[in-house]
Ligand code: ADP
């Protein structure tokens with residue numbers, strides 16, 4: 001696979017602030033990034049719009065997408081399906097956009113296995129009490145769902161070392177700057193610049209002729 005854009009997966013405990021960070025990133029650097037919109041069988045939260053936060057689909061529709069190989073990956077998270085539609089991601093990478101998937105850990109690891117050049121980034125609040133208070137403060141889930149999400153957070157924490165980067169979301173603005181800097185620095189990695197390296201090598205070869 002040869003793409004101009006970089007594929008980044010952002011994961012993090014529910015309530016860590018991923019959605020908030022993504023919104024800021026898209027607001028500040030809209031020309032640079034494309035945010036993939038996942039399909040899910042979970043119900044929309046108040047204020048969420050079909051086709052903006054997610055494509056909200058039935059279980060049957062989701063299973064059809066799996067059967068048609070229309071998803072890069074999919075996973076189950078607290079009793080619902082979530083998955084990444086393929087076409088948009090590859091179109092945007094071809095257009096030179098840095099594409100971000102905001103997905104949970106099982107999906108993240110599947111993407112990395114399929115596309116090893118993917119950057120895996122884990123976002124965390126500064127501590128567990130802050131996580132609980134952000135989840136409660138968001139006010140979008142009932143107490144039982146919050147408890148499931150916190151218990152899932154403990155499970156997800158076991159896999160954090162598999163990520164390339166671990167970013168603390170304490171002061172939002174600092175975190176957004178850091179996420180942007182990490183992804184942009186990735187463009188300078190030698191292995192992502194092989195074509196340029198080959199061109200320069202060839203040009204230099206001309207100089208060395210006749211020496
Ligand atoms: P996630 O998408 O990871 O589940 P959200 O983006 O919905 O998390 O954030 C969870 C809650 O925490 C929201 O109410 C959001 O406004 C708040 N939040 C996000 N980032 C910060 C931050 N840096 N400091 C304080 N509150 C935050």
Ligand code: 5GP
Nearest residue numbers: 038039074075077082083084102103104107
């Ligand atoms: P939420 O219900 O809070 O929007 O999302 C629950 C979890 O599902 C989050 O960890 C989120 O990152 C993850 N998620 C969202 N979309 C996808 C997806 O397409 N694939 C996978 N594997 N996880 C997703």
